[in-house]
Amino acid sequence: MTPTHTQPVAGKRTILFNARLVDPSVSRDETGGVIIEDGVITEIGHHITQHAAAGTDARIDCSGHLLIPGLVDMRVFTGEPGNEHRETLATASEAAAAGGITTFCCMPDTDPVIDDIALVDFIRRRARDTAMVRVHPMAALTKGLKGAEMTELGLLKEAGAVAFTDGQQCVSDARVLRRAMSYAKDCGVLIVQHTQEPTLTEYGVMNEGEVSMRLGLPGMPSVAEVMMVERDVRLVELTGARYHAAHISCKQSLNTIRRAKAKGLPVTCSVSINHLTLNENDIGPYRTFLKVDPPLRAEDDRCAMVEGLADGSIDLVVSDHDPQDPDTKRRPFAEAAFGANGLDTLLPAALSLVHNEEVPLARMIEALTAAPAGLLDLAGGTLQPGRPADIVMVDLNTPWIVTPDKLKSRSKNTPFEDRQFEGRARMTMVAGRIVYELHA
Amino acid sequence: MNAETRRNAPVIAHRHLLGIEALSPQDISALLDLSDTYVELNREIEKKQDFLRGRTQINLFFESSTRTQSSFELAGKRLSADVMNMSVTSSSIKKGETVLDTAMTLNAMHPDLLIVRHHAAGAVELLSQKVNCAVVNAGDGSHEHPTQALLDALTIRRRKGRLQGLVVAICGDILHSRVARSNILLLQAMGARVRIIAPSTLLPTAVDRLGVEVFTNMADGLVDCDIVMMLRLQLERMHGSFVPSTREYFHLFGLDEQKLSRAKPDALVMHPGPMNRGIEIDSLVADGLHSVIHEQVEMGVAVRMAVLDALSRNLPGGGNAP
Numbered sequence: 212m213t214p215t216h217t218q219p220v221a222g223k224r225t226i227l228f229n230a231r232l233v234d235p236s237v238s239r240d241e242t243g244g245v246i247i248e249d250g251v252i253t254e255i256g257h258h259i260t261q262h263a264a265a266g267t268d269a270r271i272d273c274s275g276h277l278l279i280p281g282l283v284d285m286r287v288f289t290g291e292p293g294n295e296h297r298e299t300l301a302t303a304s305e306a307a308a309a310g311g312i313t314t315f316c317c318m319p320d321t322d323p324v325i326d327d328i329a330l331v332d333f334i335r336r337r338a339r340d341t342a343m344v345r346v347h348p349m350a351a352l353t354k355g356l357k358g359a360e361m362t363e364l365g366l367l368k369e370a371g372a373v374a375f376t377d378g379q380q381c382v383s384d385a386r387v388l389r390r391a392m393s394y395a396k397d398c399g400v401l402i403v404q405h406t407q408e409p410t411l412t413e414y415g416v417m418n419e420g421e422v423s424m425r426l427g428l429p430g431m432p433s434v435a436e437v438m439m440v441e442r443d444v445r446l447v448e449l450t451g452a453r454y455h456a457a458h459i460s461c462k463q464s465l466n467t468i469r470r471a472k473a474k475g476l477p478v479t480c481s482v483s484i485n486h487l488t489l490n491e492n493d494i495g496p497y498r499t500f501l502k503v504d505p506p507l508r509a510e511d512d513r514c515a516m517v518e519g520l521a522d523g524s525i526d527l528v529v530s531d532h533d534p535q536d537p538d539t540k541r542r543p544f545a546e547a548a549f550g551a552n553g554l555d556t557l558l559p560a561a562l563s564l565v566h567n568e569e570v571p572l573a574r575m576i577e578a579l580t581a582a583p584a585g586l587l588d589l590a591g592g593t594l595q596p597g598r599p600a601d602i603v604m605v606d607l608n609t610p611w612i613v614t615p616d617k618l619k620s621r622s623k624n625t626p627f628e629d630r631q632f633e634g635r636a637r638m639t640m641v642a643g644r645i646v647y648e649l650h651a
Numbered sequence: 652m653n654a655e656t657r658r659n660a661p662v663i664a665h666r667h668l669l670g671i672e673a674l675s676p677q678d679i680s681a682l683l684d685l686s687d688t689y690v691e692l693n694r695e696i697e698k699k700q701d702f703l704r705g706r707t708q709i710n711l712f713f714e715s716s717t718r719t720q721s722s723f724e725l726a727g728k729r730l731s732a733d734v735m736n737m738s739v740t741s742s743s744i745k746k747g748e749t750v751l752d753t754a755m756t757l758n759a760m761h762p763d764l765l766i767v768r769h770h771a772a773g774a775v776e777l778l779s780q781k782v783n784c785a786v787v788n789a790g791d792g793s794h795e796h797p798t799q800a801l802l803d804a805l806t807i808r809r810r811k812g813r814l815q816g817l818v819v820a821i822c823g824d825i826l827h828s829r830v831a832r833s834n835i836l837l838l839q840a841m842g843a844r845v846r847i848i849a850p851s852t853l854l855p856t857a858v859d860r861l862g863v864e865v866f867t868n869m870a871d872g873l874v875d876c877d878i879v880m881m882l883r884l885q886l887e888r889m890h891g892s893f894v895p896s897t898r899e900y901f902h903l904f905g906l907d908e909q910k911l912s913r914a915k916p917d918a919l920v921m922h923p924g925p926m927n928r929g930i931e932i933d934s935l936v937a938d939g940l941h942s943v944i945h946e947q948v949e950m951g952v953a954v955r956m957a958v959l960d961a962l963s964r965n966l967p968g969g970g971n972a973p
Contacts, residue, residue: 421860424857424858424860424861425672425861426772427772427791427792427795427829427832428793430856432856441952496773542749542771543750543771543773543777544771544772544777544815545771
């Protein structure tokens with residue numbers, strides 16, 4: 212039997228001290244320590260020093276580094292089941308652990324599609340037996356991701372699906388989405404939508420604009436996203452369903468979300484780390500590792516995303532981890548697959564925005580921890596006593612360079628190849644058990 | 652100039668010719684000047700030179716082509732290269748081999764010059780990163796077709812004596828056209844004023860950012876033009892309908908004598924071929940006194956000889972080898 216990493220070690224008492232504790236869920240930012248018993252945080256605060264360590268089995272000196280809640284990443288594609296050569300739940304979880312992510316949601320775009328309770332159960336069992344971090348499946352909103360018939364939302368929720376989405380597909384049929392929303396409201400489940408009018412982007416491979424024109428590549432206009440967000444907000448208004456726009460990418464979509472929130476509608480949204488840190492110019496001479504969907508937009512849009520994240524209009528940040536192999540990426544741009552690797556680099560890339568003073572540290576950590584945990588009603592995302600000891604020790608400042616070969620993910624399609632970052636996870640703990648330590 | 656001095660004179664400081672975008676106005680002038688010498692040579696009885704003796708040239712065409720491929724073939728042969736034509740549309744690609752696999756396979760055969768056409772933008776550049784020889788882009792998707800722009804410029808320069816200050820109208824399917832992109836870049840680099848004329852559905856987004864004047868009415872766009880370049884309606888690249896019918900397209904955007912009368916009296920009519928007579932151009936104009944369409948084909952061979960010559964000088968064993 213494979214060891215189950217996410218189960219706590221019974222009867223063990225651990226102390227972490229000499230740390231900067233940052234937990235935005237309770238506005239905490241102070242020096243101190245944490246005591247963990249049976250995989251649960253029992254005490255936290257400035258009073259916990261190395262002298263308070265009586266009766267502990269393990270003592271960890273944090274040397275002034277940060278302790279933050281483990282990251283919660285609600286948009287991760289793996290290849291399990293169906294494309295295990297790209298990523299399994301196990302390899303994704305190793306990459307997550309190395310990136311300070313203690314919980315992630317896997318998307319239903321697998322082969323077969325996760326649209327049935329047996330598959331939700333399969334993911335949960337495989338994750339329990341092979342993954343080092345917590346994994347929660349999102350289930351398909353429509354059968355086979357075909358956008359025609361809704362799945363068994365009630366049964367799937369009971370089986371453990373934390374939200375419903377057609378992953379990389381947009382449910383574009385308004386009648387189908389309206390019914391699914393009405394039904395989802397009764398079940399109390401969250402709908403996550405890839406907001407893109409498919410008929411406007413069908414042959415597109417990058418943002419439509421000057422860069423695509425110069426490269427001679429067919430474009431994906433931002434209006435395709437904007438109109439879908441606008442339409443969906445109307446349907447939310449009609450049905451009252453809880454709705455989350457997965458990774459918006461342009462300024463006008465953000466404005467629509469802001470207006471919906473101002474009206475008090477149950478609308479939230481996320482942005483991928485790629486759209487916060489990169490723009491269409493980074494594609495340069497046809498770099499396929501920067502081919503993502505939605506496409507990287509103009510610098511104006513990137514700035515709007517950063518501003519929206521800082522002011523809270525954008526609720527949270529996702530890695531949008533989408534492992535691809537050379538067979539799908541080492542091709543001419545138009546023929547290469549969409550998708551960028553992201554679990555290993557989510558936290559370091561997010562810290563780059565903090566170092567650039569684009570987003571304050573506390574807000575950034577909130578968007579990576581408490582915000583997604585709260586939206587999905589998960590136990591993590593906070594360091595409060597009584598909660599699972601999913602904790603990351605973060606070195607804020609040490610510079611390092613991204614080398615694809617050193618990524619833990621099975622696929623190496625990182626858009627941050629050769630990028631210098633400052634700071635990364637030094638140690639990751641799930642339920643009080645150390646699942647990753649940096650050996651520099 | 653004797654052969655030895657010639658080989659030691661660099662023309663351009665590039666290993667590959669992937670697009671006009673990377674060329675400076677000096678590079679362009681140098682290539683056109685060299686092309687002029689080959690135009691003269693090609694009009695002689697004895698056309699053979701031995702500058703590429705011992706070199707292997709592979710024409711790797713992932714998209715079918717008649718005139719470009721034969722033009723490159725003839726250019727290589729006149730310079731004594733061993734030329735091989737590979738049409739991949741019918742072989743490996745159907746078996747699932749990728750562009751890079753094909754490139755690596757050919758690279759192992761030690762070619763010196765690889766001429767590549769591919770249906771995807773950027774494919775030629777991708778391939779050039781993986782091979783040791785000089786690569787010439789013979790057209791990549793809707794991106795660039797640099798030798799076409801050079802031969803168009805040579806045709807114009809020989810007829811008009813200059814490029815600077817001329818008004819050039821490029822008309823038709825700009826959206827799908829690599830010829831348009833390369834021509835816009837080259838003509839603007841050389842100081843010509845470029846207008847583009849097309850229905851909005853066939854204009855790329857943000858095309859005005861290239862600094863061209865945009866017209867959607869042909870009669871207005873052609874006023875006082877020195878050069879009228881017609882483009883083929885690339886029906887094979889279109890997903891869905893961009894214009895209501897070829898009949899309506901010809902009525903509004905086809906070049907006939909009446910529309911041509913808006914241009915200057917000595918205007919030149921050009922077309923990269925193959926022409927769709929009765930769709931974008933009327934036969935009377937295509938075969939008329941203003942037309943230099945056959946001259947473009949002649950210039951094509953000379954320009955390609957110049958490009959092969961220039962790049963070979965930068966190869967190992969060439970006079971300008973690194």
